Amino acid sequence: HALTSFTRNGSTTWGPLELFFFCVCRVSIRNLGFRSHTTAKTAILFIQPQHNVTTLSPEGEVTFYHYGWKDSATILFYTFIAIILHAVVQEYLLDKVNRRLHLSKSKNTKFNESGQLCVFHLVSSVWSLYIVITEGYLFHLSSLWENYPHLHLRFQVKFFYLTQLAYWLHALPELYFQKVRKEEISRQLQYICLYLLHIAAAYLLNLSRVGLVLLFLQYVSELGFHIARLFYFTDENHQKMFDLWAIGYVFTRMVTLTLMFLAVGFGLARSENQGLDLEMGNFNTVLIRMTVLLLVCFTQSWLLWKFIRFQLRRWRESRLEQALRKKAAAKQPLRPLKRDSIGHHENGVLKAENGASPRSKKLKSP
Numbered sequence: 001h002a003l004t005s006f007t008r009n010g011s012t013t014w015g016p017l018e019l020f021f022f023c024v025c026r027v028s029i030r031n032l033g034f035r036s037h038t039t040a041k042t043a044i045l046f047i048q049p050q051h052n053v054t055t056l057s058p059e060g061e062v063t064f065y066h067y068g069w070k071d072s073a074t075i076l077f078y079t080f081i082a083i084i085l086h087a088v089v090q091e092y093l094l095d096k097v098n099r100r101l102h103l104s105k106s107k108n109t110k111f112n113e114s115g116q117l118c119v120f121h122l123v124s125s126v127w128s129l130y131i132v133i134t135e136g137y138l139f140h141l142s143s144l145w146e147n148y149p150h151l152h153l154r155f156q157v158k159f160f161y162l163t164q165l166a167y168w169l170h171a172l173p174e175l176y177f178q179k180v181r182k183e184e185i186s187r188q189l190q191y192i193c194l195y196l197l198h199i200a201a202a203y204l205l206n207l208s209r210v211g212l213v214l215l216f217l218q219y220v221s222e223l224g225f226h227i228a229r230l231f232y233f234t235d236e237n238h239q240k241m242f243d244l245w246a247i248g249y250v251f252t253r254m255v256t257l258t259l260m261f262l263a264v265g266f267g268l269a270r271s272e273n274q275g276l277d278l279e280m281g282n283f284n285t286v287l288i289r290m291t292v293l294l295l296v297c298f299t300q301s302w303l304l305w306k307f308i309r310f311q312l313r314r315w316r317e318s319r320l321e322q323a324l325r326k327k328a329a330a331k332q333p334l335r336p337l338k339r340d341s342i343g344h345h346e347n348g349v350l351k352a353e354n355g356a357s358p359r360s361k362k363l364k365s366p
Contacts, residue, residue: 045070046077049158064152066281067203071162078166086174089119103233111233112178113188114226120167121223128216131156137209144213144259145267149206151281157212161203164215168195194299201292206281210263214256221245221252249307253300260296264289 050070054063094115098108132138135157153161171192175185202211228241268284276285 046073049074049155049162053152055152063155065155065158066151066153067158074162075166075169078163079170082163082167082170083173083177086116086170087177089116093119101234107233109178109181109184111230114229114233118223118226118230121219121226124164125216125219125223127160128212128219131160132212132216135209135212137213141262142267144209145263145271148268148271148273148284149281150208151206153208157208160212161199161208164199165196165203168192168199198296198299201295205283205288205292207264207292210259213259217252217255221249224248246307246311250304253304257297257300260293264292 049065050073051068052063052065054061056062090112094112097115098111101111103111135154137143171188175188180188199211199215202208202214224241224245228238228245231238231241268289271284273282274284276283276288
């Protein structure tokens with residue numbers, strides 16, 4: 001209802017494709033009203049995660065999920081939802097802040113990017129932390145690789161992965177909607193494709209537990225960066241938060257590599273289930289383990305290399321700025337000494353204006 005009134009008011013942010021996506025989502029949601037049996041089944045295919053299995057446990061019947069081809073329909077639907085939410089955040093939050101800050105065009109683009117990612121990383125980091133705690137992965141690290149393959153997932157775990165894939169897929173058409181400059185497209189495509197590759201690999205290779213922990217660490221690190229950048233755009237004197245983020249960034253890279261070698265390099269290597277079995281979802285082979293480790297190591301090394309280059313460039317710019325300030329201060333002329341009405345002082349002697357010492361007056365005898 002809120003989105004319907006939003007479109008009736010005539011928003012300037014939404015384009016024709018976004019309105020089309022909204023209509024598709026609205027029709028799918030209306031079909032969930034169970035007006036007919038056929039439309040209800042079709043709507044559930046898009047909205048609710050599929051491929052569920054019900055098993056008996058001491059607590060009763062428990063429903064687990066695994067991945068399949070029907071997940072593509074669910075991901076497509078939530079991609080449209082992400083596009084709509086992106087436009088809502090832009091219209092009701094970021095655009096109002098931009099009108100008050102009066103930023104330049106380049107800073108305005110970066111501010112919008114950081115604002116959107118800040119909201120997403122905040123929600124995703126809290127959500128992933130909740131799942132890690134409730135599933136017991138945080139206090140039992142051995143559960144990250146024990147009983148592999150982790151084919152059956154709980155509802156919250158599968159729904160988290162589906163929404164993550166949907167969000168990063170929605171970022172591709174947003175490059176057109178946001179009219180991103182050509183210079184920025186390559187940079188944004190890099191991290192969008194990296195997120196899609198790593199999340200899809202963790203989901204399809206049944207490494208969902210390791211992927212959850214690593215996504216939580218990554219999102220917390222990125223959240224700190226985008227918060228620091230937002231504060232920097234509001235006031236350029238706020239640069240200390242970048243120093244705190246730099247420490248957390250390096251720490252995140254080290255923890256990520258440690259967990260991957262611990263879970264994949266040692267944990268899965270010692271597992272009893274060795275071999276490739278597509279029906280059971282087992283991908284625990286030497287080739288796949290080495291490929292996953294090389295992929296993660298290459299990505300983390302590349303990120304560290306870019307980070308070091310950024311810090312060195314920032315250090316050089318600050319040194320150059322300090323040198324220019326010193327040169328400008330040295331070129332400033334010295335302020336002249338104050339002169340009195342008779343002359344000026346030189347080496348403790350009172351001099352007249354023409355350089356001659358004034359004659360001393362003779363004191364009259366009493």
